[in-house]
Amino acid sequence: MTVTDRDIVSAVQGGLPMVAEPYAAVAHGLGIGEDELLARLRAMRDSGTIRRVGVAPNHYRLGMVANGMTVWDVADDRVAALGAQVGALPFVTHCYERPRALPDWPYNLFAMVHGASREEVEAKRRRIAGLLGDACRGHDILYSTRILKKTGLRLRRKEG
Structure with a gap:
């Protein structure tokens, strides 16, 4: 895992920002392009370094009480x-x-x-x-x- 890959994981592990273009915002914060960020995430997923990027909903707020x-x-x-x-x-x-x-x-x-x-x-x-x-x-x-x-x-x- 490269230093940049580790920085990407650190930046997204707590969740993506709630903005119109979350990957662009993360990439900007890391000083890399959005295309590079997405390519590195795909490569880490394909290699098994990460399993997925997913949503963890709050079931209560969705009405599933x-x-x-x-x-x-x-x-x-x-x-x-x-x-x-x-x-x-x-x-x-x-x-x-x-x-x-x-x-x-x-x-x-x-x-x-x-x-x-x-x-x-x-x-x-x-x-x-x-x-x-x-x-x-x-x-x-x-x-x-x-x-x-x-x-x-x-x-x-x-x-x-």
Whole structure:
């Protein structure tokens, strides 16, 4: 990773500026052209240095005030295939398999669902249950009570 690449990551890791041309503003702040900035971001993505540049919405401000992590006890021999199907549902934002923590936690499939009401989330949970069918031996929903700050690794700009 070059010094310029590191500076780019440091400049965008907390979010893009809320302006009409955010990449141009970041590039200007770094003293490079917008085309160079975009080319370097693409190269870092293609090499695996960064995974993506994405949006992290505040679900509450979007009106999605009922947020439930659905948890499922799915037969081990079917969890991978069924998890892929659950993850492909348009209303599931996160879906992953995790080991059970027996005897207290029998769940091995997790799927995050958002809705404007708990009734909407429950309807989505029922759709997931229908997809899982008899491979599912139990389930629950853990509702969010507040938004937690979601951040990954943060780089610091090198001085000098």
